[in-house]
Amino acid sequence: MTNLDERYGRTRPSLVTRVSKWVSGLSQTLIIGIVAAVLAVGVFGFWLLSTLSGSAASESIRADTLRFVVDDDQQGITIDAQINAPAGKPLACAIEARNERHAIVGWDVVELPPNEQHLQHLSYHLNTVGVPTTVLVAECWIP
Template sequence: MTTPDMLDERYGRTRSPRRRWTLGIIIAVAAVLVALYAWMTVSGALDDVHVDTTGFEVTDERTVMLSFQITAPTGRSVACVLEAQDEEHGVVGWKVLEIPASAVHAQAFRESIPTVSAATTGLVNACWVT
């Protein structure tokens, strides 16, 4: 035993086992919290659907053709809300499109949206995994 160790033992400056256990428990809890946060972040991103509207064409007063691409998880079905709007951004037509599960990660679509009056634009409002 070295001189500093002998002095620490003599004057009671040794680390207690209780302090070591407390430090170990704090480290373990912190590691579990970090792992839980990482899992929640990754699992939330697994069901993300990304949509890009690539174009639209006002066919006539009652129809808008909408072109768009989706990037979704493979093997999962997706639903999208398609909208047609007028000059004042009022919704004049909409449609829910259900896309069956596919082995392809990214897909392109061209869909018609029926309208109740003349539209000036078409867009994808939202998509989600069903």
């Protein structure tokens, strides 16, 4: 320390003061780190559980449109689809018919009884309120 420090009252903090400030800063950092780690584990766990529970039902069902035929009067459409789903479970599938502007002109939910095979064939006629240009199985689920 110099004479100026003594004159104006600036003193160097003692070793105990410096160590206690370092420990208190370390503990704050440690607490923040622990809280951040707990939040990260919680968010990861929530994501993992929601992914696993959602994929068991939705990813195990797949519907593919094989072909469709528009009626001669253009007020209906017939779809042939193939559905890959768990065997022995009933299914419900939403069918949508759309026009050239992609507006929905027909919609229905078709319920399928349990089938012992994973692969099922669906043939369904859908009445429409406009001229359909395409039809698709929008979604299938186990009711």
